[in-house]
Amino acid sequence: MGRLVIVSNRVPDPRERNKPAGGLAVGLADALRTEPRCLWFGWSGKQTDFVGDPEPSLDEHGTVTYATIPLTPQQHRGYYQNFSNGILWPLCHYRLGLMNYGRSDWHQYLEVNRMFARTLKPLLKPDDIIWVHDYHLFPLAQALRELGVTAPIGFFLHIPFPPWSLFRALPCADALLEDMQAYNLIGVQTEEDCQNLWECMRIENETDASKVVACPIGIDPVAFAEEARDSDNGLEVKRLRESLHNEPLIIGVDRLDYSKGLEERFLGYERLLTRYPEHHRHVTYLQVAPISRGEVEEYRQLRRQLDETVGRINGAFAACDWTPIRYLTRPVQRQVLAGFYRMADVGLVTPLRDGMNLVAKEYVAAQNPDDPGALVLSHLAGAAPELGEALLVNPHDADDIADALHQALTMSREERKRRWNALNLEIRNTTAGTWARDFLAMLHRSRREGTA
Known part of the structure; x- marks a missing residue:
């Protein structure tokens, strides 16, 4: 052979x-x-x-x-x-x-x-x-x-x-x-x-x-789930957990690229804070977006635009003890991300167009089966046909994203477990x-x- x-x-x-x-x-x-x-x-x-x-x-x-x-x-x-x-x-x-x-x-x-x-x-x-x-x-x-x-x-x-x-x-x-x-x-x-x-x-x-x-x-869901469990007690995960003071976490992880819908995602989160003020000071959104193709002018413009949007949203809604968006443009090690996924209450994956998007599958694999988070997923991601039990949204519609985030943050544990079991079965069937x-x-x- x-x-x-x-x-x-x-x-x-x-x-x-x-x-x-x-x-x-x-x-x-x-x-x-x-x-x-x-x-x-x-x-x-x-x-x-x-x-x-x-x-x-x-x-x-x-x-x-x-x-x-x-x-x-x-x-x-x-x-x-x-x-x-x-x-x-x-x-x-x-x-x-x-x-x-x-x-x-x-x-x-x-x-x-x-x-x-x-x-x-x-x-x-x-x-x-x-x-x-x-x-x-x-x-x-x-x-x-x-x-x-x-x-x-x-x-x-x-x-x-x-x-x-x-x-x-x-x-x-x-x-x-x-x-x-x-x-x-x-x-x-x-x-x-x-x-x-x-x-x-x-x-x-x-x-x-x-x-x-x-x-x-x-992905290899079994190995990734094990990695998430192992890193759950890691130093970085502990520091993030302590900083949240038992309030919910929304997480997004993407390369800094115009296909990922980051600007539209930030606007959707802003609409959540506008339309659902009960979440003020009771939710934090962590977006990890390592810089990609920084030598290309379109990507430099995108970074400037995202910096301005995050600054404007934080300036409008932040309190002395709460920053609505935490925005990182440096890479985070894969095993650390696995722990972040596991502790996050909501995975926010809303590309404008994506071949597959393995972050969505990694988020599902990382969850605690007894208390899983909810996945908010663009219906324009390649993963959407497989992950139908996610909360599917149109990434161009800020109100749609806001409604899905509110639903995810207020969803009962029973409903989260039902959806997660179906999603987990799917990612274990297609690896x-x-x-x-x-x-x-x-x-x-x-x-x-x-x-x-």
């Missing part, structure tokens, strides 16, 4: 402890544990002035070989900042107004994908099976095919995929869809994403619908392990069936 070869834009450093874990790293951790041999290939996060194809650096840890390459400043700017995060990210999150297309960036995006293919090919062995991840690498399979690679290649998109009415705004949409035909299997998070991608391919006369499947990603197992099983079948 051949190796699993994982390809992603960024490869995590296996030596780095307490690093933030995104959806890709969380989901793949289980696959790495169960695969007898694995190669993980991608960008190291470093830059170089060397011109030409770099030599991959190899680092073996257990059964996994990490193979990483640097990018030049020009490649980083054109492929990563400008096209991947300046074009594809806003497009796939339905934010056309934030796109800034430049043909030179498109060519740089294609060339870096070809460079990835050229440097990966010598590392491949017979019977390898290749699993490519996320929007940075849409054209990679085609680049590998052009070099003669015949191995089965799967692709998984961790962010949403928009409908044709939006995707067609990308000048190179047809070329990107054509390149994606080189994959044997394409996985997306939800049935809506699946239908959107399938419709785009149908319109472009690419009609093999069996290549596109909905395969939602999950990181089932996601990786199911996708790879379909990809292995494509090898046996000889699909192209």
